[in-house]
Amino acid sequence: QVQLVESGGGLVQAGGSLRLSCAASGRTLSNYAMGWFRQAPGKEREFVAAISRSGGSTSYADSVKGRFTISRDNAKNTVYLQMNSLKPEDTAVYYCAAARYLTDRVEVRRYKYDYWGQGTQVTVSS
Secondary structure (H helix, E strand, C coil), X not given: CCEEEEECCEEEECCCCEEEEEEEECCCHHHEEEEEEEECCCCCCEEEEEXXXXXXXXXXXXXXXXXEEEEXXXXXXXXXXXXXXXXXXXXXXXXEEEEECCCCCCCCCHHHCCEECCCEEEEEEC
C-alpha cells in the first residue's frame, strides 16, 4: 500500500508559477512509475505528466509541454510538478498517482495507476 499526499496548490495569476509536491509513504517510491493528472469541474480526469521509476523518462500532455516539468527524488520519496506560465485553463484539482512496474517505463494511461492522492487545488486567475 502506498499513501500519496499532494501539496503546493493555490491561487496564482496567469503567467505565474507553482510547484506541486507529492510525498509518498508506506512503500519505496523507486518501485513505482509516477504521474500527475488533473480534473476540472464538469470534466474527466486527464493526464498531465508522467515519469519513470528512475526519472530517466518523462511524458507530457500536449497542453502542458514546454511549461510543466515533472521530476522525482527517490531518496525523499517525493515527486514534483513545476508549473510555469500558468493559464486559466490549467485550473483544476491536481492528483498524483503511482503505478507499480518492474521495468523503467512511463505510464500515461489513467486506469493503469494503482494509488492516488487526495488532490490539491490549483486556481489560475486571468
